[in-house]
Amino acid sequence: MVGHGGRWRLYTRWPAKSRFVCRGRCITGGEGECPVRSLGGISLASVATWLCVLLPCAFYFLVALPTVIRRWNPQPWFLLPLASLALFVATVVFLLATCCSNPGIIPRRQLVLATGTRASITALLGHDLLGPEAMQPSGDPLEDAQKMVDIGLRQRGYRWCHTCEIVRPPRASHCRDCDQCVMRFDHHCPFVNNCIGQRNYHFFIGFTTAAMLLAAMVVPTLMWCLFANDVQQEGSKMAVAWLRLAAYVGCYTIAGTALLLGVLWIYHLWLVLRGKTTKEHLTGRRALDVSGEPTLCAPRGPQLFDPHAWVDPAALPDSAASSSAHRSGALAGLDLSNPAGSEAWRNEGAIDV
Numbered sequence: 058m059v060g061h062g063g064r065w066r067l068y069t070r071w072p073a074k075s076r077f078v079c080r081g082r083c084i085t086g087g088e089g090e091c092p093v094r095s096l097g098g099i100s101l102a103s104v105a106t107w108l109c110v111l112l113p114c115a116f117y118f119l120v121a122l123p124t125v126i127r128r129w130n131p132q133p134w135f136l137l138p139l140a141s142l143a144l145f146v147a148t149v150v151f152l153l154a155t156c157c158s159n160p161g162i163i164p165r166r167q168l169v170l171a172t173g174t175r176a177s178i179t180a181l182l183g184h185d186l187l188g189p190e191a192m193q194p195s196g197d198p199l200e201d202a203q204k205m206v207d208i209g210l211r212q213r214g215y216r217w218c219h220t221c222e223i224v225r226p227p228r229a230s231h232c233r234d235c236d237q238c239v240m241r242f243d244h245h246c247p248f249v250n251n252c253i254g255q256r257n258y259h260f261f262i263g264f265t266t267a268a269m270l271l272a273a274m275v276v277p278t279l280m281w282c283l284f285a286n287d288v289q290q291e292g293s294k295m296a297v298a299w300l301r302l303a304a305y306v307g308c309y310t311i312a313g314t315a316l317l318l319g320v321l322w323i324y325h326l327w328l329v330l331r332g333k334t335t336k337e338h339l340t341g342r343r344a345l346d347v348s349g350e351p352t353l354c355a356p357r358g359p360q361l362f363d364p365h366a367w368v369d370p371a372a373l374p375d376s377a378a379s380s381s382a383h384r385s386g387a388l389a390g391l392d393l394s395n396p397a398g399s400e401a402w403r404n405e406g407a408i409d410v
């Protein structure tokens with residue numbers, strides 16, 4: 058992996074908590090979101106999500122669907138399996154895309170300098186991510202929030218991120234779980250172990266929509282298989298009591314999960330119609346002008362870094378040290394992006410969300 062005079066591929070020395078997989082082709086979140094801790098590099102919450110999709114579908118396709126077709130003999134018989142399969146494939150593809158795609162990560166200062174991409178990112182974003190060319194951040198969050206962000210940009214909602222040491226756009230936020238700023242940050246989702254932002258929000262909506270439709274097809278069929286009298290009589294000859302109990306518990310768990318998914322989908326539909334992100338709704342803060350950037354039907358936005366670029370590791374910050382600094386800043390209750398409203402930020406316990 059080492060080449061070009063001791064330099065490394067960027068994805069092997071990524072200075073934040075996110076992790077690259079498939080040799081830098083995919084990126085996933087930083088784990089550790091309370092209350093679920095990671096297990097062997099895979100968050101329990103995302104494992105639960107995959108199990109909630111795969112287990113009921115396996116039972117549906119292998120047992121429940123053949124039983125339905127045998128007993129009801131729907132015509133044409135292949136319509137139901139085909140529709141179910143299409144929804145299952147859509148759910149898995151959208152889930153994978155949400156878990157493993159770049160949500161719109163904004164590279165931190167040292168990364169921009171190490172890769173020499175200041176000019177190209179400035180052209181893409183329309184403002185200099187690093188602030189005025191002649192100035193360097195002092196390390197004092199309040200001072201930098203004033204001097205590193207031009208007054209004109211501040212009035213338009215641009216803010217200084219002390220952790221990344223960059224000027225971030227109005228709807229971007231710093232994800233504490235992934236330790237990086239994300240364009241049009243919506244929220245960090247532990248169930249897909251990734252941020253949901255400008256570049257993967259439509260994948261997330263696609264996943265919740267497909268999963269909800271799939272659940273509407275799978276859950277009633279599973280319930281019917283479990284509770285229909287004639288099916289029960291047929292199955293009781295072979296089934297043992299504990300297996301039937303597990304089936305009841307599993308079925309109700311899946312039904313409850315599907316219900317929660319429906320609530321989540323309705324909530325995001327409401328957000329899309331209002332043009333808000335989850336973050337903006339929960340905090341009550343809103344960018345001044347979002348008319349040109351709807352949350353759903355907006356351009357996906359460019360990728361602001363190349364994971365395969367060659368970098369000198371010495372030019373990049375240590376991820377752990379950076380995270381530690383971030384946490385100590387949070388403990389100090391410092392407000393980095395909104396000095397005028399520091400009390401609200403202290404209440405959130407966030408340094409530069």
Ligand SMILES: [Zn+2]
Pocket residue numbers: 218219220221222230231232236237238
């Ligand atoms: Zn940041």
Ligand SMILES: [Zn+2]
Pocket residue numbers: 086087232233234235236244245246251252253
């Ligand atoms: Zn995140």
